[in-house]
Amino acid sequence: MQTQSYDDIALVAATSLPYARRSEREAPWFIGRTFAGLIETAGLQKEDIDGLAIASFTLAPDSVVSMTEYLGISPGWLEQIPMGGASGPVAARRGARAVQAGDARIVACIGGDTADSNTFTNLIENFSRFSTDAVYPYGAGGPNTVFAMITRNYMEKYGAKREDFGRICVAQRQNALAAGTAIFNKPLSMDDYMAARPVSEPLHLFDCVMPVAGADGFLVMTVERAESLGLPYATILAAGERHNAWFEDDVHFRGGWGLYRDEMYEAANIGPGDIDFLQTYDDYPVITMLQMEDLGFCEKGRAAEFVRDNPLTWNGGGLPHNTSGGQLSMGQAGAAGGFLGTVEAIRQLTAGGLSAPELPNQVAGARTGMASGYGMVNYDRCLCASAIILARGNQ
Amino acid sequence: MSDKSRPPVNRSRLWRHVNAAAAEGVFKLQVCDACHKVQYPPREFCSGCLSDALTWEPVSAGGTALSWTRSHSSVSRFFKDKLPLHVGIIKLDCGPVLFAHLSMDSLQTGARVQIMGRPDKSGQTVFFARPADTGTADEFSMIIKE
Numbered sequence: 054m055q056t057q058s059y060d061d062i063a064l065v066a067a068t069s070l071p072y073a074r075r076s077e078r079e080a081p082w083f084i085g086r087t088f089a090g091l092i093e094t095a096g097l098q099k100e101d102i103d104g105l106a107i108a109s110f111t112l113a114p115d116s117v118v119s120m121t122e123y124l125g126i127s128p129g130w131l132e133q134i135p136m137g138g139a140s141g142p143v144a145a146r147r148g149a150r151a152v153q154a155g156d157a158r159i160v161a162c163i164g165g166d167t168a169d170s171n172t173f174t175n176l177i178e179n180f181s182r183f184s185t186d187a188v189y190p191y192g193a194g195g196p197n198t199v200f201a202m203i204t205r206n207y208m209e210k211y212g213a214k215r216e217d218f219g220r221i222c223v224a225q226r227q228n229a230l231a232a233g234t235a236i237f238n239k240p241l242s243m244d245d246y247m248a249a250r251p252v253s254e255p256l257h258l259f260d261c262v263m264p265v266a267g268a269d270g271f272l273v274m275t276v277e278r279a280e281s282l283g284l285p286y287a288t289i290l291a292a293g294e295r296h297n298a299w300f301e302d303d304v305h306f307r308g309g310w311g312l313y314r315d316e317m318y319e320a321a322n323i324g325p326g327d328i329d330f331l332q333t334y335d336d337y338p339v340i341t342m343l344q345m346e347d348l349g350f351c352e353k354g355r356a357a358e359f360v361r362d363n364p365l366t367w368n369g370g371g372l373p374h375n376t377s378g379g380q381l382s383m384g385q386a387g388a389a390g391g392f393l394g395t396v397e398a399i400r401q402l403t404a405g406g407l408s409a410p411e412l413p414n415q416v417a418g419a420r421t422g423m424a425s426g427y428g429m430v431n432y433d434r435c436l437c438a439s440a441i442i443l444a445r446g447n448q
Numbered sequence: 449m450s451d452k453s454r455p456p457v458n459r460s461r462l463w464r465h466v467n468a469a470a471a472e473g474v475f476k477l478q479v480c481d482a483c484h485k486v487q488y489p490p491r492e493f494c495s496g497c498l499s500d501a502l503t504w505e506p507v508s509a510g511g512t513a514l515s516w517t518r519s520h521s522s523v524s525r526f527f528k529d530k531l532p533l534h535v536g537i538i539k540l541d542c543g544p545v546l547f548a549h550l551s552m553d554s555l556q557t558g559a560r561v562q563i564m565g566r567p568d569k570s571g572q573t574v575f576f577a578r579p580a581d582t583g584t585a586d587e588f589s590m591i592i593k594e
């Protein structure tokens with residue numbers, strides 16, 4: 054059975070707050086400023102928003118419910134998405150279905166988090182029962198410990214070298230410099246990458262994302278409404294999610310994407326070769342490689358070769374990848390990290406349309422793009438794998 | 449706030465059974481009465497057949513290192529002056545995958561190890577993995593409670 058299409062749905066108003074290394078502000082501020090940015094960009098009043106989907110780690114003890122009171126709105130549809138790095142594509146799916154069903158007319162989707170010297174420690178200390186009992190006591194290294202294991206296994210299993218991971222990081226820094234919005238705004242050479250200090254071997258400094266504060270969001274509405282509002286939009290060609298896939302694997306080397314990618318490409322009526330850019334969830338470069346493989350850009354175990362042969366820069370003539378610089382250059386703003394790729398994809402596919410200016414890192418002629426998400430280390434791997442294929446709308 | 453004198457102390461309610469087994473000097477994990485699947489980390493019901501009849505039973509402490517890391521960073525003040533630390537994931541012969549402090553002699557994928565549970569300086573049990581022919585835990589004295 055094929056899933057219902059998203060043909061009549063528009064994603065608009067890609068909005069990002071500038072990320073900061075730390076902030077005295079609380080999570081509601083980040084979500085609230087993004088909400089204000091969304092309605093301003095779309096020329097709407099706050100009362101026009103009747104659906105709200107939020108992803109945040111630092112919003113507790115508040116929730117999406119509390120946000121309605123902060124925002125002074127009374128929506129008829131709410132969703133909180135506890136999927137961290139997978140939340141962007143999932144929010145778009147949830148919002149789209151609500152609009153298609155008539156449960157909401159305009160859904161604001163926002164991922165946002167604050168960061169100070171304690172938020173990251175508090176988060177990883179109590180991330181899940183399995184993690185508190187059976188991972189955190191082993192050095193309190195956080196996700197670095199888990200992904201170091203996954204990275205070493207991948208290197209030994211498939212022959213990937215540190216330089217291969219470095220290609221991803223170096224290309225993303227070039228993208229970040231072009232985009233001009235990243236916290237890490239100094240050029241990164243392969244020599245810099247290789248000379249970095251070890252963090253949790255085989256991971257070194259530039260393999261790891263820095264926790265930061267920030268937020269990203271977008272609006273979901275019908276194509277008809279976007280056109281009547283005169284807004285440039287992206288359409289959803291297909292989307293999918295899968296959770297706790299391949300749980301019988303002793304070490305994580307593949308994610309849930311591979312279980313639905315064929316259906317997704319079939320629904321989109323295109324193949325990976327037709328995708329003009331890819332935004333992966335880059336908490337660690339090995340996870341980007343898993344996405345390239347499981348989403349069909351190369352065979353399983355061949356991503357190292359793929360990144361050797363394909364320039365990943367926005368204008369390199371290969372597969373433009375993480376065109377804003379990704380989390381490896383922007384930092385990881387909690388659950389906003391799960392929105393970053395989706396929001397950059399919408400931005401790429403709406404820039405230059407109607408009155409919207411081109412981006413400094415505009416992928417020339419991009420008609421379709423993919424964003425994928427990955428989130429929630431419950432024990433020894435992330436469990437949520439999401440993806441969405443978007444196309445340029447009305448321009 | 450993290451404590452310089454103690455490793456992380458928080459555990460779920462079920463961890464008391466792990467502490468009790470370690471006090472006896474026995475490696476016990478939850479085994480499903482219905483389908484015999486061995487479970488780790490601790491949980492309330494079997495992830496195979498969903499039975500909630502799980503019994504803490506002695507199981508084989510043998511295992512094989514699947515992967516490992518030498519860690520140079522920690523958010524815990526206790527660990528910060530003990531870096532680098534060696535941590536591995538171990539495929540237990542009885543089924544589950546378990547994180548453990550890993551012996552220097554075992555820093556190799558495929559290394560055969562024996563798991564040992566001991567109270568750490570917070571009094572909570574942590575697992576150590578060392579070669580099967582080494583009975584001593586001396587290497588881990590900075591973490592184990594005297």
Ligand SMILES: [Zn+2]
Pocket residue numbers: 480481482483484485494495496497498499
């Ligand atoms: Zn069972």
